[in-house]
Amino acid sequence: MNSSEKHKPRLVVVLSRFPFPTEKGDKLRAFYQIRDLSKDWDIYAICLSEQTISEEHKAKVNAYCKELHIFQLDKWKKLFNTGLQFFTTKPFQVGYFYQHSIHHQIDILLKRIEPDHIFCQLIRAAEYVKNYHSCTKTIDYMDALSAGIKRRIPQSSLLSRWLFRSEWKRLTRYENILFDYFEYHTIISEQDRDLIAHPQRAKIDILPNGVGEHFFNYSKPVQKTHDLVFTGNLSYPPNINAVHYITHEICPVLKASGRNVSVLISGANPVSEIERLQGKIDLTGWVEDIRDSYAKGIVFVAPMFIGTGLQNKLLEAMAMGIPCITTPLANNALGADSSSILLAETPEGFADKIQMLLSDEELRERYATNGQNYVKANFNWNNLTQKLSDKMMAISR
Structure with missing residues (x-):
């Protein structure tokens, strides 16, 4: 490591999926952003995962990271925490990706790393860092998830329609609330930005995807x-x-x-x-x-x-x-x-x-x-x- 690298600011990147292979849009966006952000920052990647990640795939991401941390989501906790949201106003998908034991471990990491900034991709990962206030934070909404769910309601079965309608309302509220926990906000397109309910949504920067x-x-x-x-x-x-x-x-x-x-x-x-x-x-x-x-x-x-x-x-x-x-x-x-x-x-x-x-x-x-x-x-x-x-x-x- 040369001397210029030692003085790079520390960026914690929080992802709801491991960003390789890049077969899904959020993974592709995260992989290329980590690759290019690593030129200016020391990257500390924190990734949730639903499956075991191969050493080959770890190496693809770790090549651009100072540290790489992967937290396996427990199957039964996913189901339990998703169901638990019936008693809250949070989106079901936020419950699906949230586990208290992982949150505790992330808190320990943040205390040790002392990041200069936190970059969080997608609102479903935001619960892990939204209340961390020792540095500034960015939320990448990517899409207006609430709008995507709303568009699926008419094509759904009766039971699914009720669930999607509930999730749409929950996501709309949560997208609005989260805005105030982060200092900087990005989203992929203008049409998605206009669908975020927050009155200051015009401050969300448009940051489209690129192509390899x-x-x-x-x-x-x-x-x-x-x-x-x-x-x-x-x-x-x-x-x-x-x-x-x-x-x-x-x-x-x-x-x-x-x-x-x-x-x-x-x-x-x-x-x-x-x-x-x-x-x-x-x-x-x-x-x-x-x-x-x-x-x-x-x-x-x-x-x-x-x-x-x-x-x-x-x-x-x-x-x-x-x-x-x-x-x-x-x-x-x-x-x-x-x-x-x-x-x-x-x-x-x-x-x-x-x-x-x-x-x-x-x-x-x-x-x-x-x-x-x-x-x-x-x-x-x-x-x-x-x-x-x-x-x-x-x-x-």
Whole structure:
């Protein structure tokens, strides 16, 4: 360790998941932020986890950390603490990720480390540090979680609808209350910021996700084997909804017009209802290098109707030079214009845009180039994280 490293300020990063592998949006965001923040800070990472982390994955994160601490969530305590929230006003997911024994150990760590600043990702991890006042703190809301839950209510069963409605109200209240426990606040998109209930929400800084540099530099010769491709964590409800929409809404419209399309779906943890679609789609599940799946598709289609935040899948597909079609909801966070991305809201709208791209190679190339240039200019991890670092430095002095 050289002398300049010894004088870096100490940053405690608190995460509700271990940030590797980066198959989920919060993990991807945390991994790249830790990587780039480590240039200015000594990182003390505190990660909750629901499973045992391999030494290989630990090493990927530890390369950027002064210290790495992983706390395993006990299965029975998760269930008990989630149920306990029926007697409180806190969100159920906050109870799910909170365990008193872990909180005690984190308190001991904070007393020893004496951080110059604390960075907490997602409100569900905030219970562990919200009452620590010996340094300044940042909360990264990431998304308006309350809005994401609210959008799922109409599509839920009767019992689920009651639970989701209760969680929506709890999250709305909790997002508001937490604001005052932290000195600095970030969120992925303007549309999510506007959905936070706090009267001073305008003070929340917009800090979008970036895209890994390797998505711009993919050079493996891969044959285009599928007309359409979609990727994502396949246990996440908005992605499950998108796969069903592609299969049951868009493809039948295309077939009725005389075009049978091949569809590739890739991503971790496919639920059984997606696995049952095998035959109608080609399902890979988890792949070691997700770029291989993007590269096999002619058009990337993302019918996102209930998610929040910025869709990493769109950033990655555009970075790889694949023309994309998505919904206005997803593009609100992305902010791309009509020369860089195509938008649709109905099965017929998606089908028309797909037909248009599949039938015109020159048009595909134009959208591919414009989309790639847009992402390259606006979603660089290093630039985005430097803004975060500079602000946290300023308020921690």
